Amino acid sequence: MAGVPEIFDRLAVRRHRDRAARMVERVAPVLREAAERLVGRMDDTTRRFALALDLGGRGIVAPLLAARGITAVSADLSTRMAARGGALAVAADEEWLPFRAASFDLVTANLSLHWANDLPGVLVQVRTALKPDGLFLASLPVLGTLDPLRTALAEAEAALSGGASPRVSPFPTLRDCAGLLQRAGFALPVVDLDRISLAYREPLAALHDLRAAGETNAIRVRERRTPPRALFPAALAALPVEERTITLELTMAMLTGWAPSPPQHGSGRAAAH
Amino acid sequence: MSGSKVPIDPRLLEILVCPLTKGPLEYDRTNNELISRKAGLAYPIRDGIPIMLPDEARKLED
Numbered sequence: 001m002a003g004v005p006e007i008f009d010r011l012a013v014r015r016h017r018d019r020a021a022r023m024v025e026r027v028a029p030v031l032r033e034a035a036e037r038l039v040g041r042m043d044d045t046t047r048r049f050a051l052a053l054d055l056g057g058r059g060i061v062a063p064l065l066a067a068r069g070i071t072a073v074s075a076d077l078s079t080r081m082a083a084r085g086g087a088l089a090v091a092a093d094e095e096w097l098p099f100r101a102a103s104f105d106l107v108t109a110n111l112s113l114h115w116a117n118d119l120p121g122v123l124v125q126v127r128t129a130l131k132p133d134g135l136f137l138a139s140l141p142v143l144g145t146l147d148p149l150r151t152a153l154a155e156a157e158a159a160l161s162g163g164a165s166p167r168v169s170p171f172p173t174l175r176d177c178a179g180l181l182q183r184a185g186f187a188l189p190v191v192d193l194d195r196i197s198l199a200y201r202e203p204l205a206a207l208h209d210l211r212a213a214g215e216t217n218a219i220r221v222r223e224r225r226t227p228p229r230a231l232f233p234a235a236l237a238a239l240p241v242e243e244r245t246i247t248l249e250l251t252m253a254m255l256t257g258w259a260p261s262p263p264q265h266g267s268g269r270a271a272a273h
Numbered sequence: 274m275s276g277s278k279v280p281i282d283p284r285l286l287e288i289l290v291c292p293l294t295k296g297p298l299e300y301d302r303t304n305n306e307l308i309s310r311k312a313g314l315a316y317p318i319r320d321g322i323p324i325m326l327p328d329e330a331r332k333l334e335d
Contacts, residue, residue: 073285079322088282091324096292098325103288 004118007170010077010093012218013115017056017078020214024058024084027213031060033196034252035110038139039064041256042106045135049105053129055094056112058214059084070106073099081214097125104129109138111252114171115218123184132261136186137254139194143171144251148239149206156235160228166219177253186257187264196250203236203246278305279321291316292325308333 024031039061042049052072054061062072062085074085075092082089092098094109095118107126116122126136150168157164172180174191181189200206210216239246258264281300289298291309298307298316306315307323314330316323324330 071284073288077326079319079324083320083322087321088285089322090285090289091322091326091329092292093326096325096327098289098292098323100288100290101295 004121006117006220008115008117008218009220009222010095010115010117010218013214014077016211016216016218017076017081017214020058020212021078021080021084023212024060024081024214025212027209028060030196030198030209030250031058031110031213032064034139034250035061035064037194038108038110038137038254039068041137041254042068042135047105047133047135049135051104052106052108053099053104054085055107055109055126056081057085057108057110058112059086061108061110062086065106065108072108073104076112078214094122094125097122097129099129101128102131102134105131105134107134107136109136109140111139111141111213111250113138114141119172120180120183123180123186127184127186127257127259130259132259133264134259136257136259139252139254140177141171142177142193142251142253143173144249145171146248146250148246148248149235152235152238153231156231156238157227160230160234165222167217167222170219172253174253177255181255181257184257185260187260188256188258190256191253194252194254196252198248198250200246200248201244203239204232206246206248207232207236279318280305281307281318281321281323285323289323289325293327306331 049070052065052070054072054074056076062074065072073088074082075090076082079091082091146168153167154164178191291312294311296311301308305318308315313333316325316330
């Protein structure tokens with residue numbers, strides 16, 4: 001990927017997902033909620049899907065597809081995580097997809113593409129892997145996600161060390177997502193916003209959940225030294241509490257796009273939003 | 274070579290290509306590897322899961 005800035009450390013992403021494969025059940029309800037909303041979008045179409053590629057579904061998306069009679073190939077940077085998807089598992093880097101052009105009727109990516117360095121490149125490869133008139137469904141965390149945590153960590157770190165290093169992923173905006181779909185050559189691109197509120201009694205539980213989802217920091221320029229012992233307690237204590245509950249919001253862009261084909265099947269569908 | 278000899282699902286063989294060249298792969302049953310001649314790499318298959326990561330692939334000797 002010459003010329004693409006490497007914001008994320010892909011080896012770290014793989015390690016985080018390997019580790020998460022053993023504890024992802026802890027956050028399955030949140031992932032499943034997002035996946036159900038995502039997969040539900042295909043119910044608005046009349047197109048039938050036989051073979052799907054599920055990118056980073058963490059063993060949550062494949063069963064939802066199977067319930068709709070769709071065979072899923074599960075791909076993940078982590079072999080262990082891929083294996084959770086079922087019999088048709090492949091260890092693969094979404095930035096270097098190992099699939100023949102026009103292989104799939106459907107590609108899904110549930111909260112799994114935000115650690116890619118070259119998201120435009122990923123989307124072009126997804127479009128190529130789709131058969132003509134194939135559907136791409138993705139949920140992506142966008143700006144707004146984990147904002148209270150981002151602010152609390154930056155403020156606590158500034159107070160302790162006089163500077164701040166990035167500890168929460170730089171999420172795209174909704175408008176970025178729409179532009180990405182268009183640039184990648186998808187027909188009938190639709191992007192809309194969806195939210196899942198996560199309520200915590202215990203602030204530390206939020207960090208444990210992120211780890212279980214494989215979502216620990218993989219920013220390349222992240223501070224690799226052990227943070228000052230006081231950092232996380234100070235940041236967690238600064239999170240806004242309402243009625244003894246800390247609310248963190250998962251703000252998602254729901255992306256829908258079709259691989260171009262005349263005549264476009266997607267155009268005959270009920271609006272998917 | 275690859276530790277385990279669980280065969281790859283034939284449905285995967287139909288759709289897999291080399292991630293670097295997007296070219297065809299040969300299935301080496303003896304070593305349980307997928308070979309990309311163009312890239313000079315052999316991708317291992319572990320527990321029936323093809324590992325299509327160039328970092329994990331074996332370099333072919335000429």
